[in-house]
Every structure is written in C-alpha cells, then in structure tokens.
Amino acid sequence: xxxxxxxxxxxxxxxxxxxxxxxxxxxxxxxxxxxxxxxxxxxxxxxxxxxxxxxxxxxxxxxxxxxxxxxxxxxxxxxxxxxxxxxxxxxxxxxxxxxxxxxxx
Numbered sequence: 693x694x695x696x697x698x699x700x701x702x703x704x705x706x707x708x709x710x711x712x713x714x715x716x717x718x719x720x721x722x723x724x725x726x727x728x729x730x731x732x733x734x735x736x737x738x739x740x741x742x743x744x745x746x747x748x749x750x751x752x753x754x755x756x757x758x759x760x761x762x763x764x765x766x767x768x769x770x771x772x773x774x775x776x777x778x779x780x781x782x783x784x785x786x787x788x789x790x791x792x793x794x795x796x797x
C-alpha cells in the first residue's frame with residue numbers, strides 16, 4: 693500500500709485528527725501495510741509518529757520533522773543508516789517494541 697496524501701488524510705479522519713497537516717502533533721500510520729515512508733513533508737508539527745506493523749524496509753523517506761520526540765518504527769535492516777539520519781530532535785525511538793536511546797548530539 694502506498695503512503696499517499698489521501699491515505700494519510702483518511703487515517704487522520706479515522707483517528708479524529710486535524711485535516712490540516714501541520715497542526716497534527718501525532719500521526720498513527722501503524723499496521724496499514726505501507727511499504728515505504730512518503731508524503732510526510734507537510735506534517736511539520738509532529739511530536740509522535742507511529743509506523744510499526746508495516747512492511748517498511750527503511751525510514752529513508754522520513755523528512756526533517758523538527759518537533760519529533762517519539763518515533764515508533766520497525767528496526768530497518770542492518771545495512772540501512774536510516775536510524776542515524778532520523779530527525780535530530782527525536783529523543784526516543786521505539787524499534788520492534790523495545791526502547792532504544794537516541795545518540796547524544
């Protein structure tokens with residue numbers, strides 16, 4: 693399944709979130725069968741992003757989200773450096789359900 697703008701807006705509606713992307717402070721995109729991260733550039737107000745339970749192989753499509761504090765995502769393959777390039781403001785990463793510390797800046 694593609695993480696299209698329309699699919700994201702539908703999930704916002706389903707979870708009683710705002711239809712204006714930058715106003716949302718959390719986004720529930722978990723367990724939807726997405727194969728890659730895309731179309732999140734407008735969600736600049738996100739503090740929490742839930743991506744677990746999808747078919748993601750990497751977090752390469754994750755844009756700079758300056759307010760992001762919590763990213764719940766599957767652990768990408770060892771060859772990927774996506775975890776090292778996640779938004780600098782991200783304080784806590786949950787990979788495969790186990791908290792992992794963010795590298796110190």
